[in-house]
Amino acid sequence: MQVRSKIWVEVGGEPVFGRGRRFLLEAIDKHGSITRAAREINISYRRAWSYINAMEERLGIGLVERHTGGKNGGGAVLTDEARRFLEKYALLEEGVRELVDEKFKNIFTGERDV
Amino acid sequence: MQVRSKIWVEVGGEPVFGRGRRFLLEAIDKHGSITRAAREINISYRRAWSYINAMEERLGIGLVERHTGGKNGGGAVLTDEARRFLEKYALLEEGVRELVDEKFKNIFTGERDV
DNA sequence: CACCCGTTATGACTTTTTTGCATAACGCCG
DNA sequence: CGGCGTTATGCAAAAAAGTCATAACGGGTG
Numbered sequence: 001m002q003v004r005s006k007i008w009v010e011v012g013g014e015p016v017f018g019r020g021r022r023f024l025l026e027a028i029d030k031h032g033s034i035t036r037a038a039r040e041i042n043i044s045y046r047r048a049w050s051y052i053n054a055m056e057e058r059l060g061i062g063l064v065e066r067h068t069g070g071k072n073g074g075g076a077v078l079t080d081e082a083r084r085f086l087e088k089y090a091l092l093e094e095g096v097r098e099l100v101d102e103k104f105k106n107i108f109t110g111e112r113d114v
Numbered sequence: 115m116q117v118r119s120k121i122w123v124e125v126g127g128e129p130v131f132g133r134g135r136r137f138l139l140e141a142i143d144k145h146g147s148i149t150r151a152a153r154e155i156n157i158s159y160r161r162a163w164s165y166i167n168a169m170e171e172r173l174g175i176g177l178v179e180r181h182t183g184g185k186n187g188g189g190a191v192l193t194d195e196a197r198r199f200l201e202k203y204a205l206l207e208e209g210v211r212e213l214v215d216e217k218f219k220n221i222f223t224g225e226r227d228v
Numbered sequence: 229c230a231c232c233c234g235t236t237a238t239g240a241c242t243t244t245t246t247t248g249c250a251t252a253a254c255g256c257c258g
Numbered sequence: 259c260g261g262c263g264t265t266a267t268g269c270a271a272a273a274a275a276g277t278c279a280t281a282a283c284g285g286g287t288g
Contacts, residue, residue, distance in 0.1 A: 070254075158275095
């Protein structure tokens, strides 16, 4: 038995940013490509593309600058706004998971089962 | 733009307890009936029933004692184990959401947009 | 004792969401 | 001017969630 926790941001009731999307953006930053980013975090390109589109549409800002064709076939880079958003989200997550894990241990430990 | 957070317990990678299930059990306790509980929290009886079954199977303990037929057509009551679990889960959630909301306000407030 | 009632319990079907596959378009480069 | 590795989408397949219908149950009631 283990505890899990999750923090995400919504706009108009629709999710726009969470841990998965954070990893996606970070991987794009690392690889300069949506395709390779998706491969790294084990989701389909389709899904990654949908995530990015939805995020941008709902936030109303550009997060990923894309280039089709050209050197290396193209690629994608994060905008400054995406980087700022990543920073803020990191701050938001900071410490929360650790707190929850700690609480879980204190409350649920010391039993045979359950 | 608003923040949301969620804490849940898993067994073997499968969720067994979260806020929705907590509300369900509390509603069953209140009404003495799965049907009425489901109606109150706005999910189908089918779904409520599936939740209960999955929880019990994965936790390996009985949570809801069910009676078919009889007075009032039957009904359902929580077991002591279910009550204990509810208490622990409440402790686990306590304060976390408030913390996240507070952090969110501090980090994301004071902007035109985004 | 036969029927009524509201509940639990399920199977079957429908709708929605998610996932995956195939393919077009792009533009530098050798 | 064809090759390459991307981005970009439409469409089909699969999975999940939701809906509906109905059986079984057993105390209460007349």
